[in-house]
Amino acid sequence: MAEKTILRALAGETQDVPPIWMMRQAGRYLPEYRATRAKAGDFLSLCYNSDLATEVTLQPIRRYGFDAAILFADILLVPQALGADLWFVTGEGPRLSTITSQAELEQLRPVADIHETLSPIYQTVRNLSQELPRDITLIGFAGAPWTVATYMIAGRGTPDQGPAHALKQENKPVFEALLDRVTEATIEYLSAQIEAGAEVVKLFDSWAGSLKDKDFEKYSRDPAARIVTELKRRHPGIPVIAFPRGAGDKYIGFARATGADCVAVDETVSPEWVAKHLQPDSCVQGNLKSSHMVTGGDAMISETRHIVEALRNGPHIFNLGHGITPDADPDNVQRMIDAIRG
Ligand code: CP3
Numbered sequence: 248m249a250e251k252t253i254l255r256a257l258a259g260e261t262q263d264v265p266p267i268w269m270m271r272q273a274g275r276y277l278p279e280y281r282a283t284r285a286k287a288g289d290f291l292s293l294c295y296n297s298d299l300a301t302e303v304t305l306q307p308i309r310r311y312g313f314d315a316a317i318l319f320a321d322i323l324l325v326p327q328a329l330g331a332d333l334w335f336v337t338g339e340g341p342r343l344s345t346i347t348s349q350a351e352l353e354q355l356r357p358v359a360d361i362h363e364t365l366s367p368i369y370q371t372v373r374n375l376s377q378e379l380p381r382d383i384t385l386i387g388f389a390g391a392p393w394t395v396a397t398y399m400i401a402g403r404g405t406p407d408q409g410p411a412h413a414l415k416q417e418n419k420p421v422f423e424a425l426l427d428r429v430t431e432a433t434i435e436y437l438s439a440q441i442e443a444g445a446e447v448v449k450l451f452d453s454w455a456g457s458l459k460d461k462d463f464e465k466y467s468r469d470p471a472a473r474i475v476t477e478l479k480r481r482h483p484g485i486p487v488i489a490f491p492r493g494a495g496d497k498y499i500g501f502a503r504a505t506g507a508d509c510v511a512v513d514e515t516v517s518p519e520w521v522a523k524h525l526q527p528d529s530c531v532q533g534n535l536k537s538s539h540m541v542t543g544g545d546a547m548i549s550e551t552r553h554i555v556e557a558l559r560n561g562p563h564i565f566n567l568g569h570g571i572t573p574d575a576d577p578d579n580v581q582r583m584i585d586a587i588r589g
Pocket of ligand 1 (some may be wrong): 270273318321338341404451453477486570
């Protein structure tokens, strides 16, 4: 059995104390992150500066001793590597040039060329695999094709992914060709991260919840299955965490259908439900509501203990249901960890 707690959970081991990490653990709620980001100038410059990206990845490990470090990068670097323009508007979020026609699709770069843009990210992974303490697991990641495509089609984040749903209705061939292109790029990107030293990879399908029935199967589940299958063919034994956020009932069977070793769950499902319906199939990760990191207090402690208790009879990695927000109190993170580790 592997000695790292996260790898043990992913291999199906039930542990007395679950290993812990947090989505967006390197981020604006930490003063040391804000200082390094200021040094880099802006968010994208930070992502592409391997030394500074290594530094911010390590900051939450030093401060809290999490069991895993997640590569500091962003899911939207893949569209940029495929040739889309990408920039971030302060206080608003990402903006991209849009792809909604065959002509625009044809202007994208071939998948084989993405490494040119993404090579600094692989350098960050190599740095981290040298510098991380031996007992800490290094997680690489990418956005899932549907979620990445929603940004490429709309040119920004959208509350209901309306533009992507519209393209799926109005021009299915372009929509499906775009999803295919992103799927192939994601396989190459994650494969390169694994070669550089990522020990686990996570696929973020943040907008999976807006896909209904057959669309969920075709555009969230099936691309995830294709990515997991190909990664495991190339890198036998590589553990994969899938996060089809907002899937609800469709979380059931997702690990089995895709081959993922762990399914990450958001806070809309109860830990008892997760224990009953998901944990028999695979390791589970989650699912404390991120707002507890802002509000803290007894409610945070009791909900943290509730999740640990409900998931104690199977493999579990403690995490939030979504990323920690910039207004979180760093002391609440320590209190949460203390409540778990006793
Ligand atoms: O989890 C981690 O700490 C690893 C790094 C990471 C980031 N983004 C850094 C980041 C990861 C895994 C992501 C994933 C990501 N990025 C997702 C999927 C997960 C999710 O949150 O649903 C999505 C949808 C994106 C796209 C994205 N990046 C948006 C919509 C934004 C703006 C919103 C915001 O929080 O400001 C980003 C920016 C971003 N990515 C920041 C960080 C730390 C904040 C940038 C800053 O410092 O100003």
